[in-house]
Amino acid sequence: MNIVHKLKEKVLQGERIEKKEALMLAGADLEELCKAADEIREAFCHNGFDLCTIINGKSGRCSENCRYCAQAGCYAVSVKEYPLLPTEKLVEGAKHNAKQGVLRYSIVTSGKRLSKNEVDRVCESIQMIKKETKIEICVSLGLLEEEDFVKLKEAGASRVHNNLEASRKYFPKICTTHSFDDKIAAIQAAKNAGLSVCSGGIMGIGETMEDRIDMALTLRDLEIRSVPVNMLNPIPGTPLENQKVLSENEMCQILAIYRFILPNASIRMAGGRGLLPDKGERCFQSGANAAISGDMLTTSGITVEKDMEMLKRLGYIPKLWEA
16 A cells, blocks of 8 residues: 555544655655545535635735735835725625625735724625625635624624734745734634634745645644645735746645645635646645635636636536545
8 A cells, every 4th residue: 555545544534644654645646646636625525615705805015024925015015006995886896796606805004904994994895794684704804813803793794814924934034024923913813703704825945855844834733724825926026936936746746735634624725826727726636625716816717607617627616624
């Protein structure tokens, strides 16, 4: 019995694989690894596919220095800059996505965190969205405190997004204006407020396979059930502008290993998917079972219409997932 089959059976029996075992998967035959990951996905998550969209609710001039981000104010990148969008714009976006069959809509804002006043304004917008649509609301508003998350939940938000971005070891090489522990604290505060959490990271930022696995293990320890996996899209003007773009094979391998570690999660292809020749279709046969559709924050994405066509072709059904 080879390592892929052995670990697949271990996961299917409800056991966790350890770090050394996950590292062994990195040396396995890719086709066999991806096939096994898809079998694990089917066993734990069936054919449901969690499709969400995002709206850039506040753009540019971020105080943080994340080395991959076009919105960081310290880098010479030209992006649209505007304050927090008014309620009517956020409601308009929610209605548009709901009509397309999208089940989850995320309000994302730039900056370390929104002010207390801005949080209150987002709460008002969420209340109006919930009044006029049935779409689920996710928010990505920075390093908020528990009292902020309580307000957001009471307003109607059901999920908070806050990416770890990298492993604890590698994080300081990507950002120095806030810490990995700041991220963990915000995630715990959101959970304490009764919100579910979406958290993942970016691949192709110079990290090792061990870093990728360490981040997945941290997400497992935090009991995260929605895991966005971004692929770096090197943006001119950022420190990572010359970073090599990951290949389709590399992304399939990463997603497959994540499925072994996080068998019952929505493993969500996010930013950078449009760089892949097939827009991620092969990845959705290698363990991934969720995606962000439409445009990203500062880069173009894949239309909801095209994603819906792909899901039908692959036998997936759009479905909210919370294990």
